[in-house]
Every structure is written in C-alpha cells, then in structure tokens.
Amino acid sequence: MAGDRAFQTRLYNLFAPKMMGVCLRYARSREEAEEILQEGFLRVFSYINTFKGAGSFEGWIRKIMVNAALFRYRNKSSLQPVIRLNTAGYDAIDNTDISSNLDAKELLNLVQTLPAGYRIVFNLYVFEGYKHREIGEALGISEGTSKSNLSDARAFLQKRLLIKKKLVHYK
Amino acid sequence: MSKDLHDIDDLFSSTLEEYKEMPSPALKERLDAALDKQEAEKYKKRFLIWKRSALLLLLLLAGFVLYESGIIKKDSGNYILNRSGSGTDQSPVNKKEMINNNSAGNTSQIDINTNNPDFKNENIPVSPNQPGNITSGASSNTGNFNSYHPTKNPADQQLNWYSVKQDPLTSVIISKSTKKENEDTDYGNFFQSNKNDRPVIDKRINISDLTNLLTNNILSPQNISVSNSPLKNGSNEGSRKKINSPFRPFWMLSPFVSYDQAGYQLDSDEPSAVNSIKFREANEPSFSIGLLLGRQLTQRFSLQSGIVYRNTVIGMKPQKTYAFVDPTGDVAYKYITSSGYAFFKPGFGPSPNVGDSLTTAEAKHTLENISVPLMAKYTIVNKKISVTPGAGIEANFITKKNLEVDIEDPFNREIVVIRKLNGTKPFYLSFIAEADIKYTINKKVAVNIRPVYRQAVSPITKNNVVETFPRSFGIGAGVTIKLR
Numbered sequence: 330m331a332g333d334r335a336f337q338t339r340l341y342n343l344f345a346p347k348m349m350g351v352c353l354r355y356a357r358s359r360e361e362a363e364e365i366l367q368e369g370f371l372r373v374f375s376y377i378n379t380f381k382g383a384g385s386f387e388g389w390i391r392k393i394m395v396n397a398a399l400f401r402y403r404n405k406s407s408l409q410p411v412i413r414l415n416t417a418g419y420d421a422i423d424n425t426d427i428s429s430n431l432d433a434k435e436l437l438n439l440v441q442t443l444p445a446g447y448r449i450v451f452n453l454y455v456f457e458g459y460k461h462r463e464i465g466e467a468l469g470i471s472e473g474t475s476k477s478n479l480s481d482a483r484a485f486l487q488k489r490l491l492i493k494k495k496l497v498h499y500k
Numbered sequence: 501m502s503k504d505l506h507d508i509d510d511l512f513s514s515t516l517e518e519y520k521e522m523p524s525p526a527l528k529e530r531l532d533a534a535l536d537k538q539e540a541e542k543y544k545k546r547f548l549i550w551k552r553s554a555l556l557l558l559l560l561l562a563g564f565v566l567y568e569s570g571i572i573k574k575d576s577g578n579y580i581l582n583r584s585g586s587g588t589d590q591s592p593v594n595k596k597e598m599i600n601n602n603s604a605g606n607t608s609q610i611d612i613n614t615n616n617p618d619f620k621n622e623n624i625p626v627s628p629n630q631p632g633n634i635t636s637g638a639s640s641n642t643g644n645f646n647s648y649h650p651t652k653n654p655a656d657q658q659l660n661w662y663s664v665k666q667d668p669l670t671s672v673i674i675s676k677s678t679k680k681e682n683e684d685t686d687y688g689n690f691f692q693s694n695k696n697d698r699p700v701i702d703k704r705i706n707i708s709d710l711t712n713l714l715t716n717n718i719l720s721p722q723n724i725s726v727s728n729s730p731l732k733n734g735s736n737e738g739s740r741k742k743i744n745s746p747f748r749p750f751w752m753l754s755p756f757v758s759y760d761q762a763g764y765q766l767d768s769d770e771p772s773a774v775n776s777i778k779f780r781e782a783n784e785p786s787f788s789i790g791l792l793l794g795r796q797l798t799q800r801f802s803l804q805s806g807i808v809y810r811n812t813v814i815g816m817k818p819q820k821t822y823a824f825v826d827p828t829g830d831v832a833y834k835y836i837t838s839s840g841y842a843f844f845k846p847g848f849g850p851s852p853n854v855g856d857s858l859t860t861a862e863a864k865h866t867l868e869n870i871s872v873p874l875m876a877k878y879t880i881v882n883k884k885i886s887v888t889p890g891a892g893i894e895a896n897f898i899t900k901k902n903l904e905v906d907i908e909d910p911f912n913r914e915i916v917v918i919r920k921l922n923g924t925k926p927f928y929l930s931f932i933a934e935a936d937i938k939y940t941i942n943k944k945v946a947v948n949i950r951p952v953y954r955q956a957v958s959p960i961t962k963n964n965v966v967e968t969f970p971r972s973f974g975i976g977a978g979v980t981i982k983l984r
Contacts, residue, residue: 350519
C-alpha cells in the first residue's frame with residue numbers, strides 16, 4: 330500500500346485541501362506551506378503502514394503535518410534564540426483586502442504575519458489544544474516563554490483586528 | 501481585555517479550523533518526483549549490501565586466482581615422468597620422492613617392474629646402490645611407463661634417487677644436486693626455496709639406451725645397468741645444467757606495531773567550516789598494531805591481508821558551541837568535529853535554550869577502528885635484505901568514537917565524555933601503500949621496518965558540515981615468521 334502510487338494520489342486528493350489549510354496557518358507564505366505539505370505527505374506515505382487505527386486517520390495525518398511544521402520551525406529558528414517582540418511596533422497589514430468583511434482568508438493572512446515564535450505557539454494552543462508545558466517541550470522553550478509568546482500573539486492580532494475594523498468603518 | 505483575547509482565540513479557531521485550500525498542481529508533481537527519488541534511494545540501499553558482497557567476492561577471487569597460479573607453477577616444476585599411458589594417479593608423495601639428495605654421487609641403476617599390478621603410477625624412481633632392473637611382463641608390450649616402484653628400503657631415501665622425465669621423443673634422467681654442493685651459495689634467504697630441491701641433469705647417463713629400453717617391447721626380465729662409474733660431486737660442472745627449482749608458495753605471519761602521524765583531507769561547500777575545523781583540530785601521535793598474514797605466491801609476488809587495530813587521537817582547541825534541538829527533540833549544545841558532531845549538556849547551570857552558546861575548553865577526540873587490508877606486494881631481494889613494496893585497499897570499521905570535552909565556568913569545571921557521534925559512518929575504504937624492509941635472521945625469521953601510507957577513498961562522515969577523508973603515515977616495526 331505504501332508504494333501504490335494510485336492509492337497515494339487518491340489519498341492526496343482527499344486530504345490535501347484540508348491539510349493545506351493547516352500548513353498555511355503554520356507557514357509564513359503559501360510557498361512555505363506547500364513545502365511543509367509536501368514533507369508531511371512524504372512522511373504519511375512512508376509511515377502509513379504504522380497507522381494502527383487508533384483515532385481518526387485524518388487526525389493522524391494532521392499530527393504529521395503539524396510535526397513537519399514544527400521540525401521546519403526548529404531548524405530555521407535554531408540559529409537564533411526566541412526573542413520577545415514589541416507588538417506596539419507593527420505596521421498595518423499591506424496585503425489584506427480591507428474593503429471586504431474579515432473572512433477566513435484575511436484571518437489566515439493575519440496569522441501568517443505573526444513572527445514564527447508567536448505563530449507556532451498560537452497555533453499549537455488555539456488549534457491543537459496544547460498546554461504551555463507541552464508547547465515548551467515540543468519547541469524546546471520554557472513554559473513561561475510559551476505563555477509570553479501566546480500573550481503577545483493575541484495582543485498583536487487584536488491590535489490588527491481593531492485597525493481593520495476601523496478602516497472598514499471609515500470606508 | 502482578557503475576554504477579548506479569548507474571543508480572538510474563538511474567532512480564529514471557528515473560522516480557520518475547517519479552512520481548506522487547494523494546493524497548486526505543481527505540488528503534486530514535486531511530490532511525485534520526491535517519491536520517485538525516495539524509491540530510487542531505497543533501491544540503491546537495497547543493493548548496497550550486494551555491491552559490498554560483490555566487492556568482497558571479487559577480492560577473494562583475485563586472491564584465489566593468484567594463489568592458484570602459484571600452485572600451477574609449482575606443479576609444472578616437478579620433475580616427474582610425463583604420463584604416456586592410461587595411468588592417472590600422480591601422488592604428491594611420489595612426486596616428492598622422485599627427487600632426493602645425491603649426497604654420495606654413486607652409480608645409479610633403474611629398477612622398473614612393469615609387470616607388477618600394484619604399481620599404477622607412471623613415475624619411475626631410480627634408486628642407486630641397488631640392483632637396478634627394468635623388467636617387463638609378457639603382457640606389457642606398449643613400452644609405456646605405467647608402473648611406479650617405490651623403494652621400501654629406508655636406506656634408499658637417504659641416498660640418491662633419480663626421476664625420469666619422458667617426453668615424446670626422449671627421456672632424461674635427472675639427479676639432484678647435493679646440499680653440500682650448494683652450501684657455498686646458500687644465503688639462507690627468506691624468499692629462496694630450499695636448495696636441496698634443486699635438480700640437475702646428469703648427461704653421463706646413457707639416455708638413448710634408457711629410452712630404447714623403456715619404449716621398446718621388453719618380453720623378459722633383464723637387468724639394465726645405467727652407469728657403473730661413480731658420480732662425484734662437483735666433478736661434472738661442465739656437463740651439468742641447473743634447472744630453476746620449483747618455487748613452493750608459503751605463508752608468512754607478521755605481527756607489528758606502528759607509530760602513525762594521522763591527518764585528514766576536508767571537503768565542503770563552506771570554506772569557512774573547513775578552515776574553522778583545521779584551525780581548532782590538531783592530530784596527535786597515534787599508533788596501530790596488527791597481525792598480517794601473507795602468502796608468497798612466487799619468489800617475487802605475494803598477497804597480504806590481516807587485521808589491524810588503529811587508534812587516532814585529535815586534540816581540540818577551545819570553541820564556542822551553540823544550542824540546537826537534537827534528534828531526540830531535546831535542546832543541547834552541538835559540538836562539531838571533523839568526524840561528526842555530538843550534542844551535550846553540562847551538568848551545571850540551567851538547561852540551554854535554542855541559540856544559547858557555551859565556550860568549551862580543550863577537548864580530546866579519539867577514533868578507534870579495525871582495518872582489514874588486502875595488498876599485492878613485490879619483493880626485491882639483495883642477500884639478507886629485501887624490500888617489498890606493496891599497494892592495495894583497506895576496509896576500515898570504526899569501532900569507537902569518543903569525545904572528551906572540558907567545560908568550565910568561574911565556579912564549575914566538568915569533563916563531558918560523549919560516546920556517540922552523529923554523522924560518522926561506521927565503514928570507509930582506504931588506499932594503502934607500504935614498503936616492507938626485511939632483514940633475514942634465518943630461513944624462518946626476519947625483522948622488518950614498515951613505512952605505510954593510507955588515504956581514505958570514501959569519507960567517514962555523513963550529513964556533517966565537512967566530508968572527511970582520513971590519511972596517515974606510519975612507521976612500523978615487527979617480525980615476519982615464515983610458515984610452511
């Protein structure tokens with residue numbers, strides 16, 4: 330089954346759109362999300378024989394995608410320590426279509442503008458339901474850093490949402 | 501504010517949880533290409549063991565062929581009567597008995613009984629000091645030598661024996677030269693075969709008579725006297741022709757110990773990484789010890805293999821290390837060496853975070869490996885001294901990778917011993933060249949000095965910042981014991 334290309338194609342067509350949504354949240358851009366998705370599907374096809382049926386298959390694939398994203402984050406951030414960001418210093422989002430209501434695409438763009446450390450912690454906490462201790466273990470950071478990053482991420486997003494609402498209102 | 505923040509969580513969670521977006525079609529193509537590459541790598545790995553096995557078999561086959569060629573040469577040098585009848589038995593014992601010392605140099609006679617059904621070997625010994633008869637039964641009218649009459653008298657084995665070699669046209673009688681005769685030229689050299697085995701052709705024996713006797717029908721037993729005159733040593737140099745003795749291949753055992761000056765060649769796309777490693781690493785004197793087994797196939801050529809233990813030590817200058825996430829998911833400082841990298845955490849201080857740095861003091865890196873060389877060698881002999889240059893390949897198995905890192909801060913000092921290096925291959929191949937200089941003590945033992953150069957032809961690293969090809973120059977000393 331692992332080497333059946335037709336089966337792999339069917340699996341890809343079935344889960345790729347949903348998993349692309351997951352990867353887009355963890356990535357800074359669409360290109361980066363596609364790289365994570367590709368790496369994730371390679372792992373899925375390689376280890377599909379190890380899926381024992383415990384839990385949903387979609388959940389298993391999603392976990393692989395998240396781990397692929399974390400692996401990428403670890404590698405990229407390994408040269409720099411995680412630093413706290415002053416959320417007051419950020420400018421308005423340039424590429425957001427502020428003339429329309431805040432839909433999923435716009436919210437996704439907002440998440441993608443978060444610095445990597447904030448974005449990963451926000452995703453793990455909000456979407457994956459991780460605790461700060463688990464986030465700390467997964468990313469190799471302290472629990473306090475995880476809490477701080479989440480708090481800063483929320484403040485950053487709130488500020489951006491307020492700006493957007495004001496712009497829409499003025500419009 | 502807090503409620504707003506949690507509202508943000510809900511807003512994003514509810515909106516993006518089920519968000520779907522189709523990836524670009526190019527991604528599927530890239531994925532297929534990556535899967536193809538993965539399968540190709542699996543395919544390559546699957547045949548790696550076969551490739552290695554094939555290489556090993558090839559080496560063994562080469563050794564076997566060389567060995568066999570030596571055996572063939574040895575056989576061709578035996579002076580035995582060629583087969584002209586239907587006899588097939590050529591006992592090696594009989595072949596050896598065909599040639600014995602001619603210490604007395606006395607008259608020889610031939611005793612051949614072709615009528616004896618027990619004698620089925622075509623080799624014909626010629627025993628001196630015995631009534632030499634050539635007899636033929638009535639039923640034997642072909643003139644071929646199909647019977648061999650070994651002398652049972654032990655005294656004969658101390659005396660002269662002759663063997664007869666027959667070709668389609670004529671027969672020759674060969675006698676052996678005496679040991680005493682050769683003592684003046686025998687240096688007792690390690691590589692020369694025993695001079696006692698050297699045969700000479702004694703032309704004083706009447707070959708035509710013997711040929712006639714052996715090839716014509718002999719209907720009744722009759723005594724044939726080959727020669728009645730005494731054959732004195734050294735009295736017939738003018739008519740005696742020396743024939744090259746058959747070389748008998750032999751084994752050699754050579755234990756040795758060697759002082760090595762090791763080094764390496766570094767390859768990398770990052771020149772800074774190469775320079776950095778070269779700056780902070782310095783090879784210290786190393787050593788190797790081994791037991792080599794050689795097979796002298798001819799007087800000149802030999803094959804040598806064995807087992808060698810090698811210990812290489814590399815000293816490290818202080819360096820700054822950074823914290824990374826290691827393969828287990830833990831955060832630790834990464835220590836990079838020319839032969840791999842290791843993750844470590846000091847026992848003191850807080851656990852590192854990604855990107856933290858730590859400056860280590862000096863460190864010592866030890867590599868141990870077991871090597872199996874296979875070399876072809878050529879011997880140049882000058883009396884008691886011989887020089888044997890050789891070249892070949894060496895299979896190296898890294899058995900131990902040890903890193904001792906000295907870490908200290910104003911309050912603590914600790915030596916961290918790391919026994920696991922990442923990015924190091926367990927096996928690599930080397931080219932090896934050496935010149936074995938031997939001084940022969942006696943026919944069995946020689947002492948030797950052995951300068952050796954080794955250069956890896958495959959790297960010892962994998963997924964490291966540099967590809968490392970170890971090399972070393974060593975001076976070894978040992979003894980070589982000739983085995984039979």
